[in-house]
Amino acid sequence: PSMGSVGDSYDALMENFWSTxxxxxxxxxxxxxxxxxxxxxxxxxxxxxxxxxxxxxxxxRSPDEYETAWHSDQTQHDEATIVQPEPTGAR
Structure with a gap:
């Protein structure tokens, strides 16, 4: 049976997964x-x-390695380095 509904692409993704x-x-x-x-x-x-x-x-990289690197990168930045957008004037 179909894994998705009409109009989506989940069938192709699932077929690829099951094949692998x-x-x-x-x-x-x-x-x-x-x-x-x-x-x-x-x-x-x-x-x-x-x-x-x-x-x-x-x-x-594996998803585990990628996520570990991402979290490591996030902890190296503190709140002071976050750039706040400049206000844009009245519209």
């Missing part, structure tokens, strides 16, 4: 029980796909 999951995990592994398979898929999604995989749009 199958190629990188499902087709390369066999499990003895359904529980083993479910745990492996959960681990892939939660522990690998979302947090450790490097991504071009994040400067070839």
């Amino acid at each position: 999951l199958k190629i990188e995990l499902v087709y390369r592994t066999s499990w003895r029980t359904r529980d083993e398979a479910e745990n492996a898929i959960f681990t892939y999604i939660d522990g690998w796909y979302n947090t450790r995989r490097i991504q071009k749009d994040l400067g070839w």
Whole structure:
């Protein structure tokens, strides 16, 4: 069944995700029980796909590395360095 609704692009995103999951995990592994398979898929999604995989749009960093760098950069700036916009006169 469709993952999105009429007029949105969620179907393409989900098809890409499921394709990647199958190629990188499902087709390369066999499990003895359904529980083993479910745990492996959960681990892939939660522990690998979302947090450790490097991504071009994040400067070839993982989401974890990108977020850590972002927070580190934010803590280096104090409130004094925040530039306030100049008021624009009456309209």
